[in-house]
Amino acid sequence: MGLPFDTSEYIGRQERVFAELPDSSILIIPTNDRKIRSNDVGYPFRANSYMLYLCGWMEDEGIFVAHNHNGNIYSTLFVPERDTKKEIWEGIRIGVEGAKEWPVTNTSAIENSVSDIQQMIAQSDHVYSNIGVSQSIDKICESCSVVHDPRPIIDPLRRIKSNKEVQYMQEAANIASEAHKLAMTKSSPNMGEWEIQSSVEGYFMSAKSTWSFPSIVGGGSNATILHYKSNDCIVDDGDLVLVDAGCEINGYASDITRTWPISGSFTEPQREIYELVLKAEKAGIASCQVGKPWSHMHRVVSEIIAQGLIDLGILDCDLQEALGDEANLDGPFRNFFMHGTGHLLGLDVHDVGGGRQGDPGAPQSLENGMVLTIEPGLYFADWRTDIYIPERYSGIGIRIEDDVLITTDGPVVLSSSCPKEINEIEKIVGSGI
Numbered sequence: 117m118g119l120p121f122d123t124s125e126y127i128g129r130q131e132r133v134f135a136e137l138p139d140s141s142i143l144i145i146p147t148n149d150r151k152i153r154s155n156d157v158g159y160p161f162r163a164n165s166y167m168l169y170l171c172g173w174m175e176d177e178g179i180f181v182a183h184n185h186n187g188n189i190y191s192t193l194f195v196p197e198r199d200t201k202k203e204i205w206e207g208i209r210i211g212v213e214g215a216k217e218w219p220v221t222n223t224s225a226i227e228n229s230v231s232d233i234q235q236m237i238a239q240s241d242h243v244y245s246n247i248g249v250s251q252s253i254d255k256i257c258e259s260c261s262v263v264h265d266p267r268p269i270i271d272p273l274r275r276i277k278s279n280k281e282v283q284y285m286q287e288a289a290n291i292a293s294e295a296h297k298l299a300m301t302k303s304s305p306n307m308g309e310w311e312i313q314s315s316v317e318g319y320f321m322s323a324k325s326t327w328s329f330p331s332i333v334g335g336g337s338n339a340t341i342l343h344y345k346s347n348d349c350i351v352d353d354g355d356l357v358l359v360d361a362g363c364e365i366n367g368y369a370s371d372i373t374r375t376w377p378i379s380g381s382f383t384e385p386q387r388e389i390y391e392l393v394l395k396a397e398k399a400g401i402a403s404c405q406v407g408k409p410w411s412h413m414h415r416v417v418s419e420i421i422a423q424g425l426i427d428l429g430i431l432d433c434d435l436q437e438a439l440g441d442e443a444n445l446d447g448p449f450r451n452f453f454m455h456g457t458g459h460l461l462g463l464d465v466h467d468v469g470g471g472r473q474g475d476p477g478a479p480q481s482l483e484n485g486m487v488l489t490i491e492p493g494l495y496f497a498d499w500r501t502d503i504y505i506p507e508r509y510s511g512i513g514i515r516i517e518d519d520v521l522i523t524t525d526g527p528v529v530l531s532s533s534c535p536k537e538i539n540e541i542e543k544i545v546g547s548g549i
């Protein structure tokens with residue numbers, strides 16, 4: 117069957133989780149519920165990342181349940197039974213028999229799940245469950261006096277990628293790099309942001325991939341909106357376009373941002389800001405060394421950005437003042453670079469274990485096998501009235517983002533085949549028309 121990893125890799129993950137759970141624990145990992153788009157049409161289904169991580173079940177409907185006793189792990193994967201009448205409409209299912217190829221001890225029909233899980237909970241001393249993923253599992257867990265969150269245990273394990281995981285992430289980065297290149301070659305003034313989006317996402321589809329998050333394609337000042345997603349404006353001649361897009365392979369994401377002049381040549385002010393962001397980005401990547409504190413890359417990037425803003429006359433103060441408070445780096449450079457320098461990348465594009473969404477917090481330091489993004493940006497929104505926007509740079513938004521594997525031999529840029537040097541970009545933009 118089409119499992120992306122050997123059974124031994126999944127079993128190893130399960131064992132590492134249970135190594136941190138007390139004896140007689142039950143771990144309940146449901147996949148995502150299906151979501152209705154409207155009436156009887158659903159959104160495309162995407163499995164829950166914890167499910168993918170622990171047993172690779174990618175179909176909709178599925179519950180992974182495991183418990184440990186005297187050092188042994190017993191796991192059950194509850195899945196829908198084969199059902200010809202349903203399959204005529206929805207497609208052939210793997211079914212309870214087919215699921216035996218998955219890395220679990222037993223498989224069972226999902227119809228049995230409620231009573232079986234209730235019984236297993238009654239026989240266990242500690243309950244660990246992902247709450248907020250599946251309504252039916254949440255309901256079962258309501259009757260438990262204490263339900264522990266398994267994420268603080270699983271998330272740090274997910275931070276470190278195996279060779280095979282890195283291989284899939286390299287594939288996803290290669291596809292996203294090619295997609296950005298294709299969009300560059302097809303760029304010309306006065307085209308729609310949606311047309312650029314179609315080049316990028318069309319390439320994802322042609323490579324049997326799909327986006328890992330809705331693509332951001334912002335022309336001109338739209339590039340100053342960090343999570344812009346309407347992608348419905350014309351990119352005027354003379355403007356930059358910012359494309360932040362990534363795809364996934366076997367659930368593993370890439371996340372690349374490039375910014376290029378739609379006409380193929382940077383104006384002088386655009387070039388000044390681009391060179392500064394690129395310099396900061398390269399220094400940020402170089403700072404990705406094993407053992408460095410998690411906050412180090414942001415400090416390195418912030419110092420270059422702040423100094424550059426001073427040198428360009430955008431900030432009228434010394435470096436210390438521009439950076440602000442020593443611990444928080446909250447000085448006025450943040451008016452123009454208001455997001456973080458990077459995030460972990462993996463089964464989720466903003467991967468777990470990086471201090472997001474209540475997970476156990478960012479790693480203390482960089483370790484061999486982590487994959488993260490480095491993505492400084494500078495934004496001079498012409499629509500903002502709350503801060504001073506220098507006329508020369510008004511309407512410019514630039515971000516450059518690469519995917520970086522941390523190794524003991526130094527950082528490896530998985531997205532290195534995506535052009536980012538000014539001369540490369542000016543050569544390729546519009547070359548395919």
Ligand SMILES: [Mn+2]
Pocket residue numbers: 371459489491517
């Ligand atoms: Mn990103």
